[in-house]
Structures are given as structure tokens and as C-alpha cells.
Amino acid sequence: MKCLMFEEIGKLAPSEIPEPTYPVWIKVAATGICGTDLKSVYVGHRYFRPPTVLGHEFYGQICKAPEGYPLKNGTWVVAAPYYECGKCDYCKAGKGDLCENKNYVEAGSFAEYVGVPLDYMEGLFVLPEKKNTDDYDVYALTEPLACVINGTSRLETVPGYSKVLIVGGGPMGALFALYYASKGIEAAIVEPNDERAARLQSWGIKTVKQDQVQKGEYDNVVIAVNIAKLVSDYLPLVRHGGTLLVFSGLPKGESLDIDAGAIHYNEVSIKGCSGFGLDHFKESFSVIKANEKLFRQLITNKFDFEHGQQAFDMLKAGKAFKILIGSDINC
Ligand SMILES: [Zn+2]
Ligand SMILES: [Zn+2]
Structure with a gap:
């Protein structure tokens, strides 16, 4: 089957790989490029x-399944690329994102098909019926938004009192802002680049400069840029009793220079999060x-393999928000 192969650092190319071996196949319609893919x-x-096939923010159609499988061929689904085991201590404590025994789809989704295990039903979500394939595109954002919701679950937002500042106006920062907009919580993004700030504003998102x-x-x-120093810069600015996420x-082993007084006297907490649990998804x-x-609105571009x-280079240059890639996309 066709795929987009990550061949070596900095280089991707269309290629062929063997078809899935798992019993249920999803014909991938589109996959979003994620910050992790970019970093990889x-x-x-x-x-x-490398060499490997990346991609995990995807949706598509069930196209092959054994007799008696609950979903018919042609059913549109978004798949969680993984989900927790549900049985370990972390899972029992409601911390599924930390589970060390997760279930996974077979491989990366910058490919024609992704295989899923027979007992992966909990990780599949049936999409509402649409007229055009393009209308399903927004569901490629389910995984990144799940990661964002993992983040928002660490923050206490009190309606009428809370204001959220998101540092970094990339796709994840924008997802935070739109999520809070959907919940009626005031949020703003710090984005130094004027072009990007203008785009965010066109979606109704408030932007500010750091010195404002x-x-x-x-x-x-919320620190949504991978620069450790921003944690030190913003911690003293957090309202008393608040949280910095x-x-x-951030790189393992890197140290932070933080104001200890902000944590004790200002009662400010620092929290972290990574990935998502099934509830977030x-x-x-x-x-x-x-x-x-x-x-x-966040999906600004679509490309084929x-x-x-070009798609990766464009995203790296900061010229797009969310880019989708798919074998059947015409571009
Ligand atoms: Zn992702
Ligand atoms: Zn578990």
C-alpha cells in the first residue's frame, strides 16, 4: 500500500509498505501533521x-473486518491512536493517560490503511453522516484536542473569574483558545508573529504581546511552546492561587530557574500533562x-503523499496551522 515514508532526518517521500496484518482495516481519509511528527x-x-511511517491524528472508513464485526464496511470513524488498558493501578485511579499497558493501532497513519485489533471498539468513534468527505476533516483534530482537554482538566476555571493565557499561537495554542471559547471562558494567546496573530484574530481569538x-x-x-525559559518568565505573572501548565x-534533564516565592506565597501550582486518556478523547x-x-477553521491546508x-516544510516554516495529508487528497 501507499504511504508517506519518513526516510531520514529532514526527508520524507511517497513509498510502498506491506498492508496491515491486524484483522480490522481503516481506509485512512486524512491525517493531521502533529508537533511530535514535526520534531521527529x-x-x-x-x-x-527513520525509516518509519508517522501519523496518528486520522479518520477514515472501516474497509475490512471479519464476519460479525459490529461496524459495517464504509462506516466513518475516528480512531484513538491508543487507549489505556483499564486494569492497572493508574487506570483504576482514573489516570489512563499514564497507563503503561496501552492498546495501540497497528502503525502510522500516513498510509492508505491502518490496522486495528478486533477488540479495539472502545477506541473507535462513529462520525455523524456527511454529504462530502471533506466535511469529516474536522475529526482529524480529535486527537490533538484530546491532548488539549487533558491539559484543561488540570486547570480550574471559574466562570466570571478565570482568564486563561496561552503562550504560543501554534495549532495546539489555537485549540486551547477555541476550546475555552466553546465553554464561554475568556482566553487570550501570546503570539509575537503578526501574521499568525492576525489569523488567530480572524477566528475570534484574542491575541496579546508578551509585554502587554x-x-x-x-x-x-498554559505554556504551549517548547521553550523552558517561558516557565520562569510567566510563573511570577500568574494570579495568586492560579496554575501554570x-x-x-520540554527536554528531559533540563533545569528550570523558578521563583520559589511564587509557589509558596502566591499559591501558584505548576502542572504538566502529556498525551490523553480515553475520557479526554x-x-x-x-x-x-x-x-x-x-x-x-484550524485546518488550513491539505496535501497528498x-x-x-512540502507539507512538513510549510508547517516547519510556520506558514500553516493544521495540515492534513492523505493518499486520496487531490493536491
Ligand atoms: Zn498529535
Ligand atoms: Zn492501564
């Missing part, structure tokens, strides 16, 4: 080394279902 391709990632942020103005601050991946699916138009390299 240009910087390197210890889990995703006043101490105590925001009780929740380290959302973007479920909530993400229902939030998108209720706000398809709002979230659809032949233009995969």
Missing part, C-alpha cells in the same frame, strides 16, 4: 526513528461534534 522529522525523536501581559491578570497560564514537551469527540465549524515533504 527535523530534530529526531527517541521513539520514532500584566501581573495577576490571568489565573491560568507545562503543556509543550471522548470529550474531544463530543466537543468537536457540537462545534464542527468553529474547529474546522507526493507533496508530503
